Amino acid sequence: MTTQRGNQSAVAARGRTAAGRAPGPRAVEIRNAALVLFAERGYAATTMADIGEAVGMRGPSLYKHVGSKQELLTQIMTGTMDDLLRNHRAAVTGCEDVVERLRRAAEAHVRYHVRHRLEAFVGTREIRSLEEPHRTEVLQRRAAYEQAFRTLLSEGVQAGRFSVTTVKLTSYAILDLGMGVPVWYREDGDLTEDQVVYQYGDFALRLAGAR
Known part of the structure; x- marks a missing residue:
């Protein structure tokens, strides 16, 4: 699927963290990157490393914001x-x-x-x-x-x-x-x-x- 700039910029943060808190800016950025990758490549073909690369984060730092x-x-x-x-x-x-x-x-x-x-x-x-x-x-x-x-x-x-x-x-x-x-x-x-x-x-x- 080909995504457009308008779609990516319109992606809004929603949901809560496991502890019930509103997600922070980095967590929102990670979620948005995952959304784009899941749409483009599919969930199975997307790795956490792919998501981390999209937001400029390596594994340990990434897992501070999201569990999986x-x-x-x-x-x-x-x-x-x-x-x-x-x-x-x-x-x-x-x-x-x-x-x-x-x-x-x-x-x-x-x-x-x-x-x-x-x-x-x-x-x-x-x-x-x-x-x-x-x-x-x-x-x-x-x-x-x-x-x-x-x-x-x-x-x-x-x-x-x-x-x-x-x-x-x-x-x-x-x-x-x-x-x-x-x-x-x-x-x-x-x-x-x-x-x-x-x-x-x-x-x-x-x-x-x-x-």
């Missing part, structure tokens, strides 16, 4: 899901109309994937590389996120605002809208972020048969 490559992958993937869940809650809070809530949730979903292409790419591809209990923790977050969309759809169906054959498949289809964006979206393309987000919000409402 697996820890870095866990930070990235749990952080991604925590951000998505947080963004979803912020998008729907304070809105009573279920149609508008679905639009806002879908737009927040797509906007995250536009702005965090590397996290999205690693999150989709590297779930297989997570060890337990981290894999289960990420899968639980994914299930909670999907359930949030399913709940919106179910509320809309009950209120007579949505018409779908199956809530489950519709929720998957809406989630796929955002997950596909990192494959093709580029900041210097012919569509702005807002144009993509708004249009995909429309797509989500059409999938839900909004009335």
Whole structure:
């Protein structure tokens, strides 16, 4: 995967250290370097030495800030899901109309994937590389996120605002809208972020048969 300067500069620090403290600047730098390398080379093909080289650190110094490559992958993937869940809650809070809530949730979903292409790419591809209990923790977050969309759809169906054959498949289809964006979206393309987000919000409402 070819990364772009815009993606790398947009990588934000998230997550906590094992002791519950916010990560320091060097820990953030290491995580960001790991994210780029995992996206470019894949988790299995990336070594801690590669990550250390990317930030100008040798083994002993590197391990003062991070315990292992697996820890870095866990930070990235749990952080991604925590951000998505947080963004979803912020998008729907304070809105009573279920149609508008679905639009806002879908737009927040797509906007995250536009702005965090590397996290999205690693999150989709590297779930297989997570060890337990981290894999289960990420899968639980994914299930909670999907359930949030399913709940919106179910509320809309009950209120007579949505018409779908199956809530489950519709929720998957809406989630796929955002997950596909990192494959093709580029900041210097012919569509702005807002144009993509708004249009995909429309797509989500059409999938839900909004009335």
